[in-house]
Amino acid sequence: MAIAKELRDWVQTLSVTAVVAGAIVGIYQYRLSVKAEQNQEVSSQAEADIRLSQAFATLMQTANGFGASQLSDKCVESIEKLHAPQPQDQLDNCVVSFPVGGPQQKAAIAAIGVLGEQYSVLRRPAIEGLDGLINEFEKNTDTTYMAVAHRARAQIH
Numbered sequence: 001m002a003i004a005k006e007l008r009d010w011v012q013t014l015s016v017t018a019v020v021a022g023a024i025v026g027i028y029q030y031r032l033s034v035k036a037e038q039n040q041e042v043s044s045q046a047e048a049d050i051r052l053s054q055a056f057a058t059l060m061q062t063a064n065g066f067g068a069s070q071l072s073d074k075c076v077e078s079i080e081k082l083h084a085p086q087p088q089d090q091l092d093n094c095v096v097s098f099p100v101g102g103p104q105q106k107a108a109i110a111a112i113g114v115l116g117e118q119y120s121v122l123r124r125p126a127i128e129g130l131d132g133l134i135n136e137f138e139k140n141t142d143t144t145y146m147a148v149a150h151r152a153r154a155q156i157h
Helices: 002-063 073-082 087-094 102-118 120-139 143-155
Strands: 066-071 095-099
Touching: 002 066, 002 102, 002 120, 066 073, 073 087, 087 095, 102 120, 102 143, 120 143
Parallel strands: none
Antiparallel strands: 066 095
8 A cells, every 4th residue: 555655656646747737838838839920020010111111212202302213224125335445334324213293292291291101110201301301402592492401301200
C-alpha cells in the first residue's frame, strides 16, 4: 500500500507539474501572439502612413498648380538624334507638366489644411507646404490663392 500511495503522490506531482508547464507554455505562446499582433499593427500603420503621405504629396502638386506629367516622345527622339554626351540632363526638359484649374488648386490648398489638422502625421508637412505656397504666392502677388492658403494654414493648430 505504501508503494501505491507513493506512486499516486508522484503521479499527482507529475500531473500538477505538467499542468503548470502547460500553463507556462500557453502564457508564453499567448505573449508571443500578442507581440506579433502589435508588430503587425505597427507595420500596418506605417504602410497606411506611407500611402497617406504619397497621396498628400500628390495633393501638394495640385496645390502648386501642377497636374499630371508626361514625357514627350518627340523630345526624347530629338535628344537621341543629337547623340548628346549626357542625355539624362536633357531628358528633364522633356517632361511636360499640365496645369490644373483654379478651383481644383483652391480645393487642394483647403484640403491640405483639413488633412494637416486631422492627421498628426501630416501636420508638419502641411504647415511646411502651406508656408511654402504662401511664400510663392507672395512673390507672385497672387492674392486669391494666398488668401486660401492663409485660411488653410490658420486651420492647423
